[in-house]
Amino acid sequence: MTLSMNIVVLLYLVASIFFIQALKGLSHPTTSRRGNTFGMVGMAIAIVTTVALIYKTAPAIATSGMVWVLVGLVVGGAVGTTIAFKVEMTKMPEMVAFMHSMIGLAAVFIAIAAVAEPAAFSIADAKGAIPVGNRIELFIGAFVGAITFSGSVIAFGKLSGKYKFRLFQGAPVVFSGQHMLNLAIGIAMFAFGAWFAANQSWPAFWAMLALAFVLGVLIIIPIGGADMPVVVSMLNSYSGWAAAGIGFSLNNFMLIVAGSLVGSSGAILSYIMCKAMNRSFFNVILGGFGGETAVAAGSKEQRPVRSGSADDAAFLMENADTVIIVPGYGLAVARAQHPLKELADKLIEKGVKVKYAIHPVAGRMPGHMNVLLAEAEVPYDQVYEMEDINGEFGEADVALILGANDVVNPAAKDPKSAIAGMPILEAYKAKQVIVNKRSMASGYAGLDNELFYMPKTMMVFGDAKKIVEDINKAIH
């Protein structure tokens, strides 16, 4: 192989540009598929270049080494491919959390390999020791990876909600002195990291890793189920920083570029989610939200609401000019997307204008509801983001709210309310409001929703799928 290091780096540069193109493509659905192809080609270039780099670095052992690489590639690739084709769209948050944990653990493993044999990565000095700068970077890459791994495992458990294990349940785990404990563990972790940086000690490295794994668990357990969109975004960001950290320690700029792209992407998503929930990032991280407020919601007096049947709802919508549908996560839980699409088609056939309004936290991860609607073959140009549609509720004859609560609660406009200032879909401005819920139970924020008691609101109680199907039958 006559491949100079300059060529290797230039090929990595090409792959980096392709990754940027992959993200850029996502600015519109029409360009997104091409973007994804760019991403795949970029990854292929990076992998093939690395194969060439392996042959260049150690021609004698390269072929036997490549056998090991192929073993890992085939096993991991088969697992990844199977999951990608089988996963249900409602389970995307779990899948993403699972994939974050893979990156975190891989970062830890690479760091261990690098400490064990720095010469293999060409980061050892003449005496076989790792330079102090690379030690610090290895420490950072390893601990961020470890936190990403154990944090993602907890997030996965909380999202799937089917495990009995207490730490995997949606309700936050809070105990006194929690923040002090986290702080103490964090300080101890950095102390061991400094020790490792000073003399490349194995015990210090293992101790640091163990503490980082524990810290990852402790950071995520106090965060309630409602805040999962932030957690998933945050771990997305961490997984990127872990990759970048490993890139620093191996002096590999490909890893630094790709890791930074992912890290900043996750950070932006976390920011957007926090903003949509009207919470500060620290407020989410410090956790405990959703537990105590849910208790407070239990004790409230009964107030009269106007309830109606599926037939009433069908009648109202048939005779409307414009209907805006507000889908919430309850809709996805009931698997009502397909009947809903059918309902929209029937209304459109009758000359009714139908639009969907999506709140940024409508699902359990950013953009989740859009994917669920797309899966039901709802055309994306009928689907509107909050800022784009809020001005139209005033003109709409009917707002149909399915399995959403806090995101349409007008209390957000009241400065005294617990959710004051939270951006909401202004469904209360529509001439008629139809709300489908299973019961009068409050949403995640544990607040009563004034919208349900308005004279123009009609409540239709029942399972979203059943109700939407009944409405379909009632429209002729």
Added chain:
Amino acid sequence: MEAISPIVSNLIIFVLAVYVGYHVVWNVTPALHTPLMSVTNAISAIIIVGAMLAAALTATGLGKAMGVLAVALAAVNVFGGFLVTRRMLEMFRKKEPKTGSAEKK
């Protein structure tokens, strides 16, 4: 001229990449935030480059084991991430109104 330390040149690359990432990601439409997350999962699997070096170039049992496992974990994301993203983006394809194809599952 004095040679620049690799730490400094790495830092320059890092800062510029964060800057590019920041501006590109703000342009992503909110409707595609879930595919964004799955494709970034795939992109962060670039860590496979480090994993491959570990799997191929190490000699000790520990180094080899860690390397092969890391390749496998990262490969899950390379394939899983890009393929699930493609599956999702196919759903966002504009469909011709055809009859009878709405029923799936």
